[in-house]
Structure formats: C-alpha cells, structure tokens
Amino acid sequence: MNKPASVPEQFDAVVVGAGFSGLYMLYRLRQLGLSVKVFDSAGDVGGTWYWNRYPGARCDVPTTDYTFSFDPELEKEWTWSEKYATQPEILEYLRFVADRHELRSDIEFSTAVTAARWDEPAKQWVITTGGGREVRCRHYIMATGCLSVAKSPDIEGAERFAGPVYFTSRWPHEGVDFTGQRVAVIGTGSSGIQSIPLIARQASQLTVFQRTANFSIPAHNGPAPAETLRQLDEGRDAYRDAARWSRGGVPVEPTDVLAGAASEEVRRERFEAAWQQGELFGILNVFADQGVNPAANDIVAEMIREKIRATVNDPETAEALCPRGHYFGTKRPCLDTGYFETFNLPHVRLVDLRKEPIVSITEDGIETAGESFGFDAIVYATGFDAMTGALVGADVTGRDGLSLKEKWAAGPSTYLGLMTTGFPNFFMLTGPGSPSVLSNMAVSIEQHVDWVAGCLKDLRDKGLETIEPTELAEAGWNQHNQDCAAITLHPTANSWYMGANVPGKPRVFLPYIGGVGAYRQACDDVVTQDYLGFTRTGPGAVRCTDGVIRSMQPDVAMVMEFVNALGLPPMETLSAADARALMAATAENRPPGPEVGEVTDGVIPIPDGTLPYRLYRPAGPPEGPRPLVVYFHGGGWVLGNLDSDDPLCRDLCARSGAVVVSVNYRHAPEVRFPAAALDAFAAVQWADANAIELGGIPGQLAVAGWSAGANVAAVACQLARDAGGPRITGQLLICPAVDSDLTRPSYEENGDGYILTTALMRWFWDHYADPADRGDPRAAPLRGDLAGLPPACIVAADFDPLRDEGVAYARALEAAAVPVRLTRARGHTHTSVTMVDVVISGAPVRAEMAAALGDFFPAAEPQAHVS
Ligand SMILES: Cc1cc2nc3c(=O)[nH]c(=O)nc-3n(C[C@H](O)[C@H](O)[C@H](O)COP(=O)(O)OP(=O)(O)OC[C@H]3O[C@@H](n4cnc5c(N)ncnc54)[C@H](O)[C@@H]3O)c2cc1C
Numbered sequence: 001m002n003k004p005a006s007v008p009e010q011f012d013a014v015v016v017g018a019g020f021s022g023l024y025m026l027y028r029l030r031q032l033g034l035s036v037k038v039f040d041s042a043g044d045v046g047g048t049w050y051w052n053r054y055p056g057a058r059c060d061v062p063t064t065d066y067t068f069s070f071d072p073e074l075e076k077e078w079t080w081s082e083k084y085a086t087q088p089e090i091l092e093y094l095r096f097v098a099d100r101h102e103l104r105s106d107i108e109f110s111t112a113v114t115a116a117r118w119d120e121p122a123k124q125w126v127i128t129t130g131g132g133r134e135v136r137c138r139h140y141i142m143a144t145g146c147l148s149v150a151k152s153p154d155i156e157g158a159e160r161f162a163g164p165v166y167f168t169s170r171w172p173h174e175g176v177d178f179t180g181q182r183v184a185v186i187g188t189g190s191s192g193i194q195s196i197p198l199i200a201r202q203a204s205q206l207t208v209f210q211r212t213a214n215f216s217i218p219a220h221n222g223p224a225p226a227e228t229l230r231q232l233d234e235g236r237d238a239y240r241d242a243a244r245w246s247r248g249g250v251p252v253e254p255t256d257v258l259a260g261a262a263s264e265e266v267r268r269e270r271f272e273a274a275w276q277q278g279e280l281f282g283i284l285n286v287f288a289d290q291g292v293n294p295a296a297n298d299i300v301a302e303m304i305r306e307k308i309r310a311t312v313n314d315p316e317t318a319e320a321l322c323p324r325g326h327y328f329g330t331k332r333p334c335l336d337t338g339y340f341e342t343f344n345l346p347h348v349r350l351v352d353l354r355k356e357p358i359v360s361i362t363e364d365g366i367e368t369a370g371e372s373f374g375f376d377a378i379v380y381a382t383g384f385d386a387m388t389g390a391l392v393g394a395d396v397t398g399r400d401g402l403s404l405k406e407k408w409a410a411g412p413s414t415y416l417g418l419m420t421t422g423f424p425n426f427f428m429l430t431g432p433g434s435p436s437v438l439s440n441m442a443v444s445i446e447q448h449v450d451w452v453a454g455c456l457k458d459l460r461d462k463g464l465e466t467i468e469p470t471e472l473a474e475a476g477w478n479q480h481n482q483d484c485a486a487i488t489l490h491p492t493a494n495s496w497y498m499g500a501n502v503p504g505k506p507r508v509f510l511p512y513i514g515g516v517g518a519y520r521q522a523c524d525d526v527v528t529q530d531y532l533g534f535t536r537t538g539p540g541a542v543r544c545t546d547g548v549i550r551s552m553q554p555d556v557a558m559v560m561e562f563v564n565a566l567g568l569p570p571m572e573t574l575s576a577a578d579a580r581a582l583m584a585a586t587a588e589n590r591p592p593g594p595e596v597g598e599v600t601d602g603v604i605p606i607p608d609g610t611l612p613y614r615l616y617r618p619a620g621p622p623e624g625p626r627p628l629v630v631y632f633h634g635g636g637w638v639l640g641n642l643d644s645d646d647p648l649c650r651d652l653c654a655r656s657g658a659v660v661v662s663v664n665y666r667h668a669p670e671v672r673f674p675a676a677a678l679d680a681f682a683a684v685q686w687a688d689a690n691a692i693e694l695g696g697i698p699g700q701l702a703v704a705g706w707s708a709g710a711n712v713a714a715v716a717c718q719l720a721r722d723a724g725g726p727r728i729t730g731q732l733l734i735c736p737a738v739d740s741d742l743t744r745p746s747y748e749e750n751g752d753g754y755i756l757t758t759a760l761m762r763w764f765w766d767h768y769a770d771p772a773d774r775g776d777p778r779a780a781p782l783r784g785d786l787a788g789l790p791p792a793c794i795v796a797a798d799f800d801p802l803r804d805e806g807v808a809y810a811r812a813l814e815a816a817a818v819p820v821r822l823t824r825a826r827g828h829t830h831t832s833v834t835m836v837d838v839v840i841s842g843a844p845v846r847a848e849m850a851a852a853l854g855d856f857f858p859a860a861e862p863q864a865h866v867s
Pocket of ligand 1: 441
C-alpha cells in the first residue's frame with residue numbers, strides 16, 4: 001500500500017532480496033520483534049531459484065547440505081528427492097519455508113530498490129523503490145545475492161539478432177521448446193554446462209561457443225546420498241554443527257595427503273574415488289596441496305583432462321574441451337550430467353573462441369573469424385557480475401554523500417564482508433570478504449543472518465542506535481582476505497572470483513578463502529571482544545573497541561595451531577640435550593628446500609679445533625666465482641646446527657645467486673660466551689682468506705644469520721671493523737637477538753604462544769652468558785659502537801618477542817649513519833619466515849632478504865628465480 005510522500009513509512013529494518021538470505025533474515029528480525037519490510041524485484045520468493053529456470057538448473061552442493069538448519073521441524077517435514085535437486089524443487093522448498101513461517105506478508109514482490117541514502121541527522125536510511133516511493137528504516141540489509149546480476153554480453157552486434165535471445169539467469173517461466181531449431185549457446189560456465197546436454201536433446205543443431213574450457217566432473221546424480229542421510233538420522237545437530245565449522249560448509253574431513261609424496265597408485269585411487277563420488281568438495285580435496293602447489297594441482301588437472309579425452313570421440317574437440325591456462329579450482333569447477341558426452345552427438349559442435357573469435361552477431365546468426373553460422377535462437381550463459389554487482393547496482397549513498405560505487409571504485413572494502421566504513425547500519429549478506437560463493441551458501445547465509453540479528457539485538461539491549469566498522473578494522477580484514485588468497489593459486493586465474501569476467505571491474509579476490517569455520521570464529525571473536533573494530537553510538541554515547549581481528553598470516557596461524565595441538569613440552573623445561581633432540585625430531589619431515597647446484601661439507605680450522613661448515617653453490621650459469629655469504633644458524637646459542645637451517649640456506653642461495661657458507665659455531669652450555677661470537681668472527685676471517693677456493697669473489701663477502709645466528713653475525717661485523725678487516729659488504733640479520741634486555745614491549749606482547757617465548761629467551765641467555773657479561777657488545781651488539789658498520793638488512797617479525805630489539809638495532813644503525821633496510825615480516829613469528837615451503841606467505845619476505853643480499857653485491861649476477 002503506497003502512502004503519501006509526506007508521511008514516509010518507517011521500519012526498524014528494510015531487507016532487499018527474498019532468496020535464502022532475505023527469507024531467513026526476515027524470520028530472525030521478526031523474532032526480535034522488529035518491524036521489517038522486504039523488497040524483491042522478483043514476482044515471488046526464491047531469489048536465485050526464482051530466476052534461474054534454464055533446463056538442467058540444479059544445485060552443485062548436495063541438497064541435503066544446501067538446506068536451512070534453523071528450524072528442525074522444517075527439516076523433518078521436507079525430504080529432498082535427489083542428491084542434487086532441480087531448480088523447481090529448490091524453489092518449491094523456499095516457497096514451503098515462506099508458507100510455513102508466513103513470511104510473504106512482510107514482502108513486497110516486483111519492487112526494485114533503486115537507491116538508499118543515509119540520513120545522518122535522523123540516523124535512518126531512506127530507501128527509494130522503482131516507483132519513486134520512499135521508506136525509512138534504521139537498518140538497511142542487502143540480501144541481494146552474489147550471483148544475481150547477469151553480466152551483459154559484451155559481443156559486437158548482440159542487439160542485432162532478430163530471433164529469440166535467452167539468458168540462463170532470466171529464463172522464461174513457461175520454458176522454451178527448441179525442437180527442430182538451430183541453437184547457439186554462448187558460454188561454458190556452470191549454467192552452460194548444465195543446460196547444454198538438455199538443449200541438445202531438442203535442438204536440431206547445437207553450436208557451443210566456448211571462450212574458456214572449464215573443469216567439470218560428473219555429478220552422478222541420484223537419490224540423496226545414503227551416508228549423509230544416515231549421519232543426519234544419527235545426529236542432525238552434530239552433522240549441521242560439523243558443517244558450520246568445516247572449510248566449505250559441508251562436513252568433509254580435509255586430507256593431509258600431499259600429491260608429491262603420494263605414489264602413483266595412491267594418487268589414482270584418491271582421484272577415482274572423488275570422481276565416482278561426484279562432489280565438488282571431494283574433487284577439491286584429493287590432495288592437501290592441490291590448491292597451493294602448482295605441481296600438485298597439475299596432477300589433478302591432468303587426470304581430469306585424461307577423463308575428457310577418454311569421453312570425447314573427436315580428438316580435436318576433446319583437446320579444445322580440455323581446460324588449460326588456469327589451475328583446477330581457481331575458477332569454479334562444475335558438476336555435469338553428460339556434458340562431455342554431448343559433444344559426441346552428430347548435431348552438436350564446439351567452436352573454440354580462442355582459435356576462432358566471434359567477430360559479430362548478425363541478424364540471423366553469428367560470424368566468427370572463419371565462418372558464418374545461421375541460428376534460430378541464441379542462449380547466453382555468460383555468467384554474473386558476481387558478488388558486487390547487486391550491491392553497487394542499487395545507488396547506495398552513505399555518510400557525507402559517498403556512494404558505495406565510488407568507495408569501491410578500486411575494489412570492494414568490507415569488514416567481515418558484512419559492513420563497510422562510512423555506511424552506518426548497512427549490512428550485506430554474503431558480501432565480498434565473506435566465504436560466500438566458495439562455500440555451501442545455506443550454511444554461510446545462516447551464519448551471516450544470525451550474526452546480524454545478534455548485532456541488532458545487542459545494539460537494542462545497550463540502548464545504541466548505530467554501528468559502523470572502523471577504518472583500521474576494515475583495512476585489517478581486507479589485508480587478511482588478500483593474505484588468505486595470496487597463499488593459494490586462486491589469484492593467478494582470470495576468474496569471476498577476481499572480477500575478471502566483467503570488463504573494467506577491478507581485479508581483487510572477492511570471497512574470503514580462509515574457510516567457513518575460520519570465518520565464523522573471526523565473527524564470533526569480534527563479538528566476544530565487545531564488537532572489536534566497530535564504533536557504536538547512541539544518545540550521548542560512543543563505544544569503540546578498535547583493532548584488527550586477524551593479523552597473523554593464515555598459514556602461520558595454521559602452523560601455530562598444529563604445533564600447539566602437539567602439546568610439546570616447553571623447551572625451557574628440558575635439558576639442552578633433550579631440547580636439541582626435540583628440535584631435530586620436529587624438523588624430520590619438513591620439505592628439504594629448493595635444489596641448489598652443489599652442497600659440500602667441510603671444516604674451518606680455529607685455534608681450539610675446527611668448526612663444521614656446509615657450502616651451497618647455486619645451480620646453473622654463470623660458471624665462476626660468486627659473491628659469498630657466511631651464514632650463522634639460529635637456536636639461542638644452544639640449539640641448531642648445519643641441518644637445522646639447511647632449507648633456509650638453500651633458499652637464500654637459490655634466490656640470491658650467492659655461495660652460502662653455513663657455519664656451525666660452538667654451542668652453550670658446553671662452551672659459553674664469547675665462544676660463539678669469536679667463532680663467527682674466525683669463520684668470517686677464514687672465508688675471506690679462502691674466498692677463491694670457496695668459489696667466492698674476493699672482497700664480496702656478506703654475513704647473514706637468524707636469531708642467535710644474527711647475533712653472532714652482527715658481532716662479527718663489529719669485531720671486523722675493530723680489527724680493520726676483513727671487509728664485510730653487508731649484514732642480513734633475520735629476527736636478530738641483539739640485546740639482553742628482555743623488557744621491550746614485544747617480549748610482553750609476543751612472549752607466549754609463538755614457539756619462541758620470553759621464558760625460552762631467558763633460558764637461552766642463562767645457558768649462554770653470565771649476567772655480568774650480558775651487557776658486553778659481543779653479547780648484546782646493540783650496546784656497542786655502531787659507526788662504520790656494513791650496510792644492514794634487518795628482518796623484524798610482528799609476532800616475535802625479539803621484534804622490538806631488531807627495530808631498535810635498525811634505528812641505532814641509522815643513527816650511526818649506517819645504511820639500513822628494515823623489512824617487516826608482516827603477520828609472521830620468529831620462526832615462520834624460515835619455514836621454507838611450509839609457510840608460503842614467508843616467500844615474499846625471503847625474496848626481500850635475497851634482494852637485500854643482492855644490493856650488498858652491486859656487481860653480482862642476476863638472481864636465480866625461486867617461486
Ligand atoms: C544456477 C545457480 C546454482 C547455484 N547452486 C548453488 C549451490 O548448489 N550451492 C550453493 O551454496 N550456492 C549455489 N548458488 C549460489 C546461490 O546464489 C546461493 O546459494 C543462494 O541462493 C543465494 O541466496 P541469496 O538470498 O543470498 O541471494 P539470491 O538468491 O540471489 O536472491 C537475491 C534476491 O535479491 C533480489 N534483488 C537484488 N537486487 C535487488 C534490488 N535492487 N531490488 C530488489 N530486489 C533485488 C533479486 O531479485 C533476488 O531475488 C547457485 C547460484 C546459481 C546462479
């Protein structure tokens with residue numbers, strides 16, 4: 001019912017969209033006793049399942065999982081007929097939900113929301129619908145879907161075609177009969193792959209225009225899986241809970257089988273099992289490393305290509321249907337029923353647009369670079385302006401007149417994917433920065449809606465009116481989102497996850513890839529920390545708990561979780577011998593690090609005996625001498641040896657192109673201060689004197705070290721300066737221990753829980769040096785004279801107790817006019833930057849270290865490449 005403009009309707013909340021999200025949001029808001037109005041441009045409930053009525057439209061997450069869990073009675077009363085239900089059945093289900101909870105009375109259908117504007121003085125949103133009508137609300141919730149805005153075809157002449165044109169995402173309700181027609185299907189994403197086999201059954205001629213071949217596996221559809229039904233019968237709550245805390249929203253146990261480590265037999269067995277199972281989360285979980293390691297991914301991809309070749313009779317067509325140029329899983333893989341088999345039918349033809357692009361659509365067909373085709377109908381299965389299309393499609397204007405479109409011009413920015421700074425009381429469901437399209441969305445949607453409902457209840461209970469994320473929190477979440485994506489292969493693909501399918505759309509990885517459970521935990525943690533990262537206001541009140549909810553690199557967090565779960569005894573409670581044995585045992589199964597050209601062991605003569613060393617020479621050209629790096633391992637002067645830092649030395653060698661000589665100095669408590677420091681200096685003198693024999697370039701010698709190794713490297717530089725030589729061209733100090741003062745803030749902030757603890761540092765110092773010696777610059781180089789030292793690169797990790805002394809050393813060197821490069825290992829711990837091929841996010845930091853070494857040797861050869 002329209003009201004005069006002078007008396008705008010007022011609601012506590014307006015929700016746009018009446019699909020899965022909008023329906024459940026309405027239900028929850030009603031439960032809170034809020035007045036709600038829902039708008040949808042569709043003619044009924046269903047969202048995705050209202051619009052996408054093309055032949056073959058089905059879900060690709062098993063329907064037993066792709067279902068609401070909030071109402072146990074609803075679950076009892078509805079039984080899915082198939083493992084992957086069809087669009088009519090899913091639509092029927094959503095109608096059933098709407099009927100059961102009498103939701104339609106608060107929904108206005110066939111009503112588009114065209115604009116929304118924040119009215120700051122009134123602390124309200126003003127919503128404008130298609131007819132120019134305005135309604136006001138306190139909270140504005142866009143449940144507008146992440147695959148709800150079709151991408152318009154960007155093909156020359158598209159408007160000229162005289163025959164009927166169909167879009168899979170806006171299919172006529174009465175259906176289409178293609179019997180006897182010559183049909184073109186443009187697009188081979190999920191909708192194309194689902195519809196092509198069925199269109200082929202009717203059409204007299206079907207031509208499929210393919211730009212990108214996509215990975216697809218057979219759905220093996222049939223009755224709902226007996227195993228899932230059994231688990232649901234045995235414990236519905238436990239099953240649904242497992243889904244909520246899983247990676248993808250379906251309870252699948254993540255594998256720990258690595259592709260490279262598995263035998264060919266095991267690989268085939270695992271792949272075949274996933275192939276037969278016909279589930280996306282299964283085929284994405286054949287190997288633990290297929291999403292992050294190109295070689296592992298290639299193994300799965302090639303096995304899928306083998307299947308395609310075995311299915312499609314014509315070798316040329318088969319090859320064209322084989323996906324190439326993107327890693328498996330980096331574009332949404334598809335589930336199909338007879339897709340590849342369809343190309344064996346005599347009236348079906350594939351046109352590979354990479355070889356033969358479309359020149360133009362004409363009045364009666366399509367012209368490619370090599371051929372003219374006549375058609376009676378064209379079907380566009382060209383996908384969506386995903387995740388942001390509907391959000392920026394309506395004109396949303398926040399505080400100070402800033403529109404969402406303007407704010408997101410360079411890519412979306414959100415906190416938790418739920419809200420965005422500058423737009424108070426504005427919520428997005430399944431927005432960019434949330435798991436969304438990477439998950440079983442029924443599970444993600446319920447989580448979002450519950451979180452928003454909890455948030456609104458909390459505001460009301462506390463007498464607050466507005467909520468909005470802080471800039472710090474939002475920037476932190478965006479960073480975390482990108483960090484999560486960066487350790488995977490996803491950003492390498494031109495996918496719609498990256499916005500790459502829409503011309504001009506910024507390339508940003510849109511969904512949160514850290515997993516449904518991890519995301520839920522972050523959202524819960526925000527709440528338990530008094531809505532961390534939000535500003536909330538009410539009459540005369542401003543509450544803000546500012547901060548970043550996740551700042552550790554995601555793979556570092558995983559390693560920490562793994563290590564903490566092992567329940568190892570704290571090192572400082574062990575004897576030195578037991579601590580050494582424990583360290584060796586934990587290093588046993590780690591990856592070896594990159595190949596280098598040559599590794600040789602030897603000994604360095606010193607007055608008291610010899611020091612073992614290991615030399616790493618880079619592979620490949622040029623032959624001849626290289627710059628030399630003398631490296632000292634970490635381990636608190638007590639632990640560590642040539643093996644402990646072997647992968648890191650290989651990495652430094654391969655990346656920098658320098659010869660690395662790793663030196664095993666003497667350890668405490670057997671030999672205490674200043675032995676380690678003096679050994680380091682002796683080793684540098686020896687390396688300088690023997691540069692040519694070691695394959696080094698005389699005069700091009702740098703030192704490097706990690707932790708206590710960085711301590712002795714720094715001391716060696718001071719001793720060399722004082723002794724008038726040898727000349728050291730640079731010092732790379734990775735998370736260095738440079739002072740014996742353990743009171744800096746980082747010892748407090750990071751003193752427990754990140755492997756190197758403050759207690760362990762105390763234990764190290766106690767083993768190494770008497771308290772009286774700990775102020776000696778040979779123990780605490782920060783306390784020495786720093787003038788005239790070689791240029792330095794200092795790596796300081798965020799979650800390291802030693803962080804602040806590393807930074808202090810950089811500042812002190814700078815003050816002494818020594819050139820310094822301070823490299824922040826963002827989101828890393830003391831140990832994580834050294835975990836080669838385990839902590840992928842450490843690779844850019846190690847690349848920076850190698851670059852710093854390169855800068856120490858201006859005439860050095862170009863660096864070898866390590867990804
Ligand atoms: C073919 C297809 C198959 C899919 N299969 C699966 C699957 O198996 N598993 C899975 O997890 N996900 C799947 N998805 C994703 C699917 O979109 C979500 O699972 C889910 O349906 C989204 O629900 P929603 O309510 O958030 O959004 P939608 O269902 O997209 O609903 C959004 C609604 O908002 C309305 N709307 C948008 N903007 C406006 C506006 N300005 N004014 C008024 N109304 C507006 C739209 O009309 C639409 O009805 C699939 C998507 C497609 C297209």
